[in-house]
Amino acid sequence: MINQPDLNRQQLEPLIRVENLSFDYEKKAGSSLIDDVSFSLLQGEVTLLLGASGSGKSTISLCLNGLYPEAVEGYKKGDVFFRGREIRQFEKGELNQKIGIVFQDPESQFCMMTVENELAFTMENIRIPQKDMSSKIDRILEAVGLKDFQKRPIHQLSGGQKQKVALASVLLLEPELLILDEPTANLDPVSSMEFIKLVSELQKERGMSVFVIEHQLDDWVLFTDHVLALSQEGKLIADGRPDLVFKEQLAMLGAEGIHLPKDITKFPAEKHKRLADKAPRFLERTISISHLSFKRKGNVILDEIDLALHKGEFVAIVGENGAGKSTLLQLMAGILTPYKGKIDFLNKSLKQWREQELRQKMGFVFQNPEHQFITDTVYDELAFGMKLNGTGERKMKARIDVLLDHFQLQNHQWSNPFSISGGQKRRLSVATMLDETPELLLFDEPTFGQDAKTTEELMTIILELKEQGTTVVFVTHDMDLVDQYCERTFVLDSGRIVFHGHPEKLWKNEELLHTARLRQPYRIRKQNLKQQKAGETYDLVR
Amino acid sequence: MISSVNPALKMVAILIPGVLLSFSFDIFTPLIYLIFVVAFTFMFSKISIKKWLLLFSPFVFLAIGFAWMTVLYTSDSFAGGRVLFEFWWFEVTTGGVMVGISLALRSLCFVALSLMFILTTDSTKFMLSLMQQFKLPPKLTYGILAGYRFLPTFKHEFEVLRQAHRIRGIGRAKGLKGRIHQFRRYAIPLMANAIRKAERVAIAMESKGFTGETDRTHYHQMSIGRKDWAFFTSIVGAFCLVIIASYQLGYLNIFGVQF
Numbered sequence: 001m002i003n004q005p006d007l008n009r010q011q012l013e014p015l016i017r018v019e020n021l022s023f024d025y026e027k028k029a030g031s032s033l034i035d036d037v038s039f040s041l042l043q044g045e046v047t048l049l050l051g052a053s054g055s056g057k058s059t060i061s062l063c064l065n066g067l068y069p070e071a072v073e074g075y076k077k078g079d080v081f082f083r084g085r086e087i088r089q090f091e092k093g094e095l096n097q098k099i100g101i102v103f104q105d106p107e108s109q110f111c112m113m114t115v116e117n118e119l120a121f122t123m124e125n126i127r128i129p130q131k132d133m134s135s136k137i138d139r140i141l142e143a144v145g146l147k148d149f150q151k152r153p154i155h156q157l158s159g160g161q162k163q164k165v166a167l168a169s170v171l172l173l174e175p176e177l178l179i180l181d182e183p184t185a186n187l188d189p190v191s192s193m194e195f196i197k198l199v200s201e202l203q204k205e206r207g208m209s210v211f212v213i214e215h216q217l218d219d220w221v222l223f224t225d226h227v228l229a230l231s232q233e234g235k236l237i238a239d240g241r242p243d244l245v246f247k248e249q250l251a252m253l254g255a256e257g258i259h260l261p262k263d264i265t266k267f268p269a270e271k272h273k274r275l276a277d278k279a280p281r282f283l284e285r286t287i288s289i290s291h292l293s294f295k296r297k298g299n300v301i302l303d304e305i306d307l308a309l310h311k312g313e314f315v316a317i318v319g320e321n322g323a324g325k326s327t328l329l330q331l332m333a334g335i336l337t338p339y340k341g342k343i344d345f346l347n348k349s350l351k352q353w354r355e356q357e358l359r360q361k362m363g364f365v366f367q368n369p370e371h372q373f374i375t376d377t378v379y380d381e382l383a384f385g386m387k388l389n390g391t392g393e394r395k396m397k398a399r400i401d402v403l404l405d406h407f408q409l410q411n412h413q414w415s416n417p418f419s420i421s422g423g424q425k426r427r428l429s430v431a432t433m434l435d436e437t438p439e440l441l442l443f444d445e446p447t448f449g450q451d452a453k454t455t456e457e458l459m460t461i462i463l464e465l466k467e468q469g470t471t472v473v474f475v476t477h478d479m480d481l482v483d484q485y486c487e488r489t490f491v492l493d494s495g496r497i498v499f500h501g502h503p504e505k506l507w508k509n510e511e512l513l514h515t516a517r518l519r520q521p522y523r524i525r526k527q528n529l530k531q532q533k534a535g536e537t538y539d540l541v542r
Numbered sequence: 543m544i545s546s547v548n549p550a551l552k553m554v555a556i557l558i559p560g561v562l563l564s565f566s567f568d569i570f571t572p573l574i575y576l577i578f579v580v581a582f583t584f585m586f587s588k589i590s591i592k593k594w595l596l597l598f599s600p601f602v603f604l605a606i607g608f609a610w611m612t613v614l615y616t617s618d619s620f621a622g623g624r625v626l627f628e629f630w631w632f633e634v635t636t637g638g639v640m641v642g643i644s645l646a647l648r649s650l651c652f653v654a655l656s657l658m659f660i661l662t663t664d665s666t667k668f669m670l671s672l673m674q675q676f677k678l679p680p681k682l683t684y685g686i687l688a689g690y691r692f693l694p695t696f697k698h699e700f701e702v703l704r705q706a707h708r709i710r711g712i713g714r715a716k717g718l719k720g721r722i723h724q725f726r727r728y729a730i731p732l733m734a735n736a737i738r739k740a741e742r743v744a745i746a747m748e749s750k751g752f753t754g755e756t757d758r759t760h761y762h763q764m765s766i767g768r769k770d771w772a773f774f775t776s777i778v779g780a781f782c783l784v785i786i787a788s789y790q791l792g793y794l795n796i797f798g799v800q801f
Binding site: 092097101109110112113117122123129154169355371372385418432 | 665687688694702703706709710727734735739741742744745747748751753755757759760761
């Protein structure tokens with residue numbers, strides 16, 4: 001790992017030099033989305049770009065290879081140099097060969113049906129002779145560990161495999177700079193770790209520069225040489241070696257809502273104890289499920305599920321992608337019908353509930369908040385449920401005011417729900433479920449793609465609801481969240497519940513964690529490391 | 543085998559008899575050609591008879607429906623011949639029946655030809671050969687291929703949206719007004735997402751060095767060889783033979799003109 005003093009950095013001709021870059025989608029006076037940013041990326045270095053959601057991280061990465069502002073309607077100021085040459089001087093497509101990007105969404109970065117054809121597409125673009133293609137495909141698939149997947153249709157692969165295919169096809173360009181735009185955001189914990197490990201190995205082997213944009217930075221920071229951070233206003237607020245940046249600018253980064261490496265932030269051990277162990281004696285049942293099975297197109301998705309949740313409980317459902325977590329949640333919400341088995345909600349069969357009543361007592365927050373928006377303003381969005389329930393005008397206004405205030409949406413009440421920021425959308429999607437305090441609140445990956453600040457705001461709200469007796473269920477990949485907040489965890493593996501109990505017990509069962517493709521949370525991993533290295537001082541950042 | 547024939551040429555070979563058949567108004571020509579197409583399909587492809595019948599049979603009913611309508615409403619220029627029977631104000635003539643049956647057989651010919659194409663052609667290879675043989679611009683072909691990938695996700699997206707709206711307490715829409723309103727509610731987020739995804743794919747394609755230029759190498763080199771011409775000749779040639787035969791036998795009828 002290179003960790004030269006900063007003096008040395010300046011002497012080398014950087015791979016990429018960005019000078020006073022500004023970018024915005026609209027021409028306007030004052031500060032733009034990306035505002036006067038300058039930095040350099042060096043040959044062979046791994047750079048991490050941090051920033052809260054909406055700070056323009058992805059936009060910067062697309063400016064580096066010249067796709068922006070051409071691909072969108074946008075306005076750019078300032079220069080970007082690739083090996084000392086301004087990127088506008090490159091031929092169309094020439095720069096794209098030197099800079100490869102893996103994007104966040106595994107669903108929308110392919111244009112062909114099979115792995116083989118997708119890889120061939122990349123090679124055809126850069127005019128690799130046909131006779132060399134087969135051997136190149138073999139070699140690259142071997143390198144990313146997908147040797148037997150050549151003929152497979154891409155849509156049948158798991159999220160982690162798709163991202164590896166994306167990586168493989170980009171590596172075929174033999175790029176000098178590899179940009180990774182939140183590549184593991186959609187992946188389960190183990191797939192995500194595997195992907196990061198793969199990148200670090202390939203980086204060492206090939207010596208290319210890597211530019212990573214990521215919210216969950218704990219695994220990356222171990223092999224990062226250089227850290228950049230963007231503020232909410234799109235200005236560069238940190239630029240330097242990770243140990244220095246995280247030491248000197250920690251408070252400022254935290255205030256910007258950026259996820260910090262958990263190793264550095266004082267982990268709230270006390271808070272942890274308080275949250276997870278204050279398990280009330282559960283008496284009242286909210287929902288109970290017995291012998292539940294579900295099939296889709298003849299495939300068994302869920303098999304003989306039994307579980308019971310109690311009033312005021314905070315429960316997580318975890319497991320790898322495709323284990324049936326979301327399906328189980330949808331069955332609980334009554335938006336899917338079981339193939340077999342019984343679901344009782346508040347001691348009454350789910351089937352016997354009147355739809356409208358059920359929706360009042362139960363809330364469901366989808367992964368993508370936009371899916372839930374129905375009306376044209378934030379205010380109407382909140383009023384919608386109450387109007388359906390026939391709440392009186394005055395009472396409704398009062399409730400909406402409380403919600404707007406509580407979820408910090410007062411200034412946006414007449415905005416279109418689709419036009420507010422990601423964090424605001426997330427808050428609104430929860431708020432729309434709270435026209436009355438629900439008995440059961442189901443969440444499908446609520447913290448996915450959210451920055452630290454949004455996640456924390458959401459958790460505060462959820463804990464308040466829990467205090468009021470709402471049962472909360474999370475489907476999530478975030479083990480740290482489970483560790484910190486949940487009283488019970490259900491592990492799903494191939495449609496069966498293979499574990500249920502206190503998370504602490506789960507972290508000890510390493511065999512189970514392995515088969516269900518889960519990982520211990522950071523707190524436990526660190527404890528284990530400490531035990532291993534007893535006596536030694538250990539600094540994870542280096 | 544039909545599945546290994548160059549898809550672009552296959553399409554042309556199927557379009558020629560498909561279009562020309564629409565001019566023959568007798569029974570003999572489409573009947574014989576239909577028998578030929580079906581026989582050809584099963585002789586030179588691995589399509590299972592069951593699957594083929596499953597896809598074909600609904601069209602049989604449709605064709606019968608067409609035929610019946612035509613029999614009842616034959617235009618005067620064809621409705622010659624003896625009156626077979628009358629009911630209400632309909633008058634069924636031999637001419638009408640002939641035209642009706644012919645129409646049914648012609649439609650079944652189209653169906654059989656289309657099935658032969660669809661069941662033996664890989665969509666990716668079809669687009670690639672349109673690009674390589676017919677010089678369709680890569681921007682268009684790869685655009686279509688990328689769009690094709692989206693169809694299943696679009697359906698999934700719609701499902702999720704319906705569930706999400708149900709959670710919000712929206713029941714099934716009642717009446718026309720409610721339905722129009724519901725359509726609007728679904729359409730906006732669906733379109734917004736589709737546009738966003740399309741944009742992402744476009745950027746991903748460009749970032750992999752795609753420029754839309756025609757100067758590119760090809761992993762699947764599509765070519766037209768002897769086998770492809772053999773297929774072309776059999777399909778088109780058989781059609782010519784059928785026409786000649788029906789002319790010789792005096793059945794041929796083009797646009798109502800008996801030859």
